[in-house]
Amino acid sequence: xxxxxxxxxxxxxxxxxxxxxxxxxxxxxxxxxxxxxxxxxxxxxxxxxxxxxxxxxxxxxxxxxxxxxxxxxxxxxxxxxxxxxxxxxxxxxxxxxxxxxxxxxxxxxxxxxxxxxxxxxxxxxxxxxxxxxxxxxxxxxxxxxxxxxxxxxxxxxxxxxxxxxxxxxxxxxxxxxxxxxxxxxxxxxxxxxxxxxxxxxxxxxxxxxxxxxxxxxxxxxxxxxxxxxxxxxxxxxxxxxxxxxxxxxxxxxxxxxxxxxxxxxxxxxxxxxxxxxxxxxxxxxxxxxxxxxxxxxxxxxxxxxxxxxxxxxxxxxxxxxxxxxxxxxxxxxxxxxxxxxxxxxxxxxxxxxxxxxxxxxxxxxxxxxxxxxxxxxxxxxxxxxxxxxxxxxxxxxxxxxxxxxxxxxxxxxxxxxxxxxxxxxxxxxxxxxx
Amino acid sequence: xxxxxxxxxxxxxxxxxxxxxxxxxxxxxxxxxxxxxxxxxxxxxxxxxxxxxxxxxxxxxxxxxxxxxxxxxxxxxxxxxxxxxxxxxxxxxxxxxxxxxxxxxxxxxxxxxxxxxxxxxxxxxxxxxxxxxxxxxxxxxxxxxxxxxxxxxxxxxxxxxxxxxxxxxxxxxxxxxxxxxxxxxxxxxxxxxxxxxxxxxxxxxxxxxxxxxxxxxxxxxxxxxxxxxxxxxxxxxxxxxxxxxxxxxxxxxxxxxxxxxxxxxxxxxxxxxxxxxxxxxxxxxxxxxxxxxxxxxxxxxxxxxxxxxxxxxxxxxxxxxxxxxxxxxxxxxxxxxxxxxxxxxxxxxxxxxxxxxxxxxxxxxxxxxxxxxxxxxxxxxxxxxxxxxxxxxxxxxxxxxxxxxxxxxxxxxxxxxxxxxxxxxxxxxxxxxxxxxxxxxxxxxxxxxxxxxxxxxx
Numbered sequence: 001x002x003x004x005x006x007x008x009x010x011x012x013x014x015x016x017x018x019x020x021x022x023x024x025x026x027x028x029x030x031x032x033x034x035x036x037x038x039x040x041x042x043x044x045x046x047x048x049x050x051x052x053x054x055x056x057x058x059x060x061x062x063x064x065x066x067x068x069x070x071x072x073x074x075x076x077x078x079x080x081x082x083x084x085x086x087x088x089x090x091x092x093x094x095x096x097x098x099x100x101x102x103x104x105x106x107x108x109x110x111x112x113x114x115x116x117x118x119x120x121x122x123x124x125x126x127x128x129x130x131x132x133x134x135x136x137x138x139x140x141x142x143x144x145x146x147x148x149x150x151x152x153x154x155x156x157x158x159x160x161x162x163x164x165x166x167x168x169x170x171x172x173x174x175x176x177x178x179x180x181x182x183x184x185x186x187x188x189x190x191x192x193x194x195x196x197x198x199x200x201x202x203x204x205x206x207x208x209x210x211x212x213x214x215x216x217x218x219x220x221x222x223x224x225x226x227x228x229x230x231x232x233x234x235x236x237x238x239x240x241x242x243x244x245x246x247x248x249x250x251x252x253x254x255x256x257x258x259x260x261x262x263x264x265x266x267x268x269x270x271x272x273x274x275x276x277x278x279x280x281x282x283x284x285x286x287x288x289x290x291x292x293x294x295x296x297x298x299x300x301x302x303x304x305x306x307x308x309x310x311x312x313x314x315x316x317x318x319x320x321x322x323x324x325x326x327x328x329x330x331x332x333x334x335x336x337x338x339x340x341x342x343x344x345x346x347x348x349x350x351x352x353x354x355x356x357x358x359x360x361x362x363x364x365x366x367x368x369x370x371x372x373x374x375x376x377x378x379x380x381x382x383x384x385x386x387x388x389x390x391x392x393x394x395x396x397x398x399x400x401x402x403x404x405x406x407x408x409x410x411x412x413x414x415x416x417x418x419x420x421x422x423x424x425x426x427x428x429x430x431x432x433x434x
Numbered sequence: 435x436x437x438x439x440x441x442x443x444x445x446x447x448x449x450x451x452x453x454x455x456x457x458x459x460x461x462x463x464x465x466x467x468x469x470x471x472x473x474x475x476x477x478x479x480x481x482x483x484x485x486x487x488x489x490x491x492x493x494x495x496x497x498x499x500x501x502x503x504x505x506x507x508x509x510x511x512x513x514x515x516x517x518x519x520x521x522x523x524x525x526x527x528x529x530x531x532x533x534x535x536x537x538x539x540x541x542x543x544x545x546x547x548x549x550x551x552x553x554x555x556x557x558x559x560x561x562x563x564x565x566x567x568x569x570x571x572x573x574x575x576x577x578x579x580x581x582x583x584x585x586x587x588x589x590x591x592x593x594x595x596x597x598x599x600x601x602x603x604x605x606x607x608x609x610x611x612x613x614x615x616x617x618x619x620x621x622x623x624x625x626x627x628x629x630x631x632x633x634x635x636x637x638x639x640x641x642x643x644x645x646x647x648x649x650x651x652x653x654x655x656x657x658x659x660x661x662x663x664x665x666x667x668x669x670x671x672x673x674x675x676x677x678x679x680x681x682x683x684x685x686x687x688x689x690x691x692x693x694x695x696x697x698x699x700x701x702x703x704x705x706x707x708x709x710x711x712x713x714x715x716x717x718x719x720x721x722x723x724x725x726x727x728x729x730x731x732x733x734x735x736x737x738x739x740x741x742x743x744x745x746x747x748x749x750x751x752x753x754x755x756x757x758x759x760x761x762x763x764x765x766x767x768x769x770x771x772x773x774x775x776x777x778x779x780x781x782x783x784x785x786x787x788x789x790x791x792x793x794x795x796x797x798x799x800x801x802x803x804x805x806x807x808x809x810x811x812x813x814x815x816x817x818x819x820x821x822x823x824x825x826x827x828x829x830x831x832x833x834x835x836x837x838x839x840x841x842x843x844x845x846x847x848x849x850x851x852x853x854x855x856x857x858x859x860x861x862x863x864x865x866x867x868x869x870x871x872x873x874x875x876x877x878x879x880x881x882x883x884x885x886x887x888x889x890x891x892x
Contacts (some may be wrong), residue, residue, distance in 0.1 A: 031689035039500045062463075062484055072480075079552055168692035175811055323478040371890075390842060392838070392888060
């Protein structure tokens with residue numbers, strides 16, 4: 001890395017080298033049986049330079065040579081965007097706990113047993129169900145150096161459990177599943193499988209959904225799948241800078257329900273999305289996005305912040321070594337006071353949505369979403385009576401989150417990047433074949 | 435940097451000597467360039483190189499797989515894959531027999547797209563972006579261009595040693611219009627087997643796309659419910675890929691008895707006018723290749739013929755376990771992943787009807803065009819149109835907001851009651867499965883008509 005930086009400084013005024021190495025071991029089960037053991041090793045090195053005021057950039061994975069990387073970056077700098085930012089010098093980073101050696105010390109045999117235990121729990125509950133499952137552990141090492149003396153290095157462990165089951169009767173297919181991840185080793189398979197068993201219990205009976213406007217409860221998985229995508233783009237500093245975010249001119253204004261609070265938080269201990277600094281070496285911070293319904297801020301990387309006249313919020317993210325752009329680390333929604341059971345009890349006729357298929361295909365910028373209920377349930381007179389199928393819901397996130405019936409008291413991490421309680425929303429448009 | 439050809443040939447003898455049911459290795463090197471615009475300005479321009487490999491072993495039905503981009507100590511990687519397979523296996527290995535092949539397939543493009551100077555690529559994209567921004571009420575735009583040149587060497591314990599090169603070009607443009615808090619967008623997605631020409635000369639198409647985005651601001655939203663829907667070739671191609679193609683991937687079928695009952699060959703899936711094909715053997719499309727990532731030769735596979743299920747897509751393992759012939763559909767997006775059963779070029783064969791005949795007797799229906807996205811859960815699918823129009827009394831009427839179509843695959847295939855004479859293949863986009871995305875594929879179809887299709891809306 002130091003060699004690349006030295007070569008780069010010969011052709012450019014400023015330079016930054018970013019390296020991510022990962023080692024991962026995975027145990028995969030298919031159709032209820034152990035299928036494959038897998039290991040992946042990879043290292044990606046990215047070089048960003050500022051030459052004659054413009055950004056040049058190149059990346060290599062594998063055994064590419066240093067000089068070629070420098071040459072490629074120099075070629076692109078001729079056309080690169082104008083660098084408005086300064087690379088950070090020796091910044092101080094908060095202490096964020098993200099490494100537990102125990103996560104890497106779990107023997108393969110134990111990982112296999114964990115997978116077997118997950119599958120046993122599901123197949124013992126429901127005859128004929130076919131499960132795919134995985135147990136994954138690994139370590140990611142990040143190193144960054146730049147020509148202004150900036151330097152960052154950290155190591156992160158991760159451990160994950162995932163299971164998906166499918167149950168087929170004639171041509172009727174039921175899909176259930178959940179996952180859990182941590183920087184600690186996970187030793188209790190029941191936490192994940194209990195969630196799946198609950199899905200299976202609720203899906204036992206079939207129910208009919210009418211075509212009309214209905215109240216809907218989104219479970220944490222439902223929130224992640226349906227409501228979060230539109231918000232991600234609206235809070236992205238780039239969307240705001242372009243004037244395309246519906247929230248761009250709403251700082252300090254009450255846009256959402258006063259019980260709704262959302263923040264970006266890369267500092268939660270032992271969460272796989274946490275880190276002491278972002279991928280540009282800017283210190284991690286908690287960034288409030290919505291506080292009691294009022295829009296508080298947006299997510300920035302260095303360049304976007306400079307263009308917008310703001311400060312980076314430490315959200316410069318590089319996917320596989322690409323140029324940084326603003327992205328959330330981990331989103332946290334503040335829980336409310338209503339339990340899930342109270343929400344259900346309050347509804348005369350409505351739906352619970354666990355998985356919505358295709359929600360990300362809508363007009364995300366405008367907040368519209370629409371999707372097929374892949375896993376969802378009907379509520380009648382305060383009770384969940386069965387699974388609904390052939391049902392579409394559509395709505396607008398801004399309208400829904402402006403006036404929420406209730407926010408749940410039980411928050412959990414879903415999809416590795418979001419901690420959220422269930423949401424009880426007043427009225428969504430539902431169309432159904434029954 | 436070690437040459438992957440040398441690395442591969444040095445390993446060939448070692449693979450044959452090991453005691454195992456199967457041992458394979460893959461090495462690849464890849465050069466890409468990309469340019470992205472967000473709004474008026476260029477957002478990112480860059481070049482990247484990647485190299486790496488993997489070793490895959492099968493013992494007693496259990497797979498070991500190890501990927502790496504450090505090409506030293508290959509013997510240790512082989513040993514690791516063998517150990518992994520040993521730990522995973524407890525049954526019997528079954529792989530369909532294929533003829534070992536020694537072959538060298540060049541990329542077939544006259545000019546490597548990656549080597550075209552970035553300045554020339556940028557000039558073209560600047561022209562396109564100017565056009566988008568020249569339309570009033572366009573708020574912003576997104577452009578993503580990328581190209582790649584890739585060489586993959588595959589070898590296995592049966593004696594195969596195959597080197598295949600390919601080039602790929604893809605372009606996606608989006609025009610975003612906004613007015614009074616309303617935001618609408620229209621996109622265009624294109625790709626080619628490395629021919630840069632395929633993305634040149636799109637100026638008029640891009641002007642029309644941008645105008646359409648503005649037009650949508652004033653367009654009403656369809657009322658949700660069941661409609662007779664006509665799909666254009668692009669969207670019908672997405673439909674055949676999403677709604678039926680994934681179901682014919684037999685890795686989901688072969689160990690699942692209930693799924694096997696659903697997908698029993700000979701079963702009637704649609705009207706006799708319906709024929710569906712997957713074929714990597716068609717030349718020059720983005721999903722085309724001579725050998726798949728297990729070294730199996732590609733063939734043209736009929737999935738549905740005259741409405742009946744007649745075939746499915748296989749890897750060597752799924753073919754053996756179902757006592758069917760391998761089809762050459764085991765594909766991996768890169769060396770980091772083991773190959774899994776994937777589509778290649780999937781299409782509905784053309785029929786006889788013209789577009790005018792197809793809409794003539796529709797009193798009130800929807801004409802859905804262009805692709806925005808699509809996904810499936812086997813039984814249920816959703817896909818999104820990029821543009822939509824009402825059909826009234828046999829004529830195309832007013833534009834409406836883009837619609838999302840959803841339904842049950844089995845019912846919907848049966849509800850296709852007209853197939854056009856105008857097959858067109860769509861080379862844009864890519865397919866995702868099992869975390870491997872975007873895999874180059876192409877989809878195609880003539881115009882098709884579907885009765886009783888569920889549309890999401892107000």
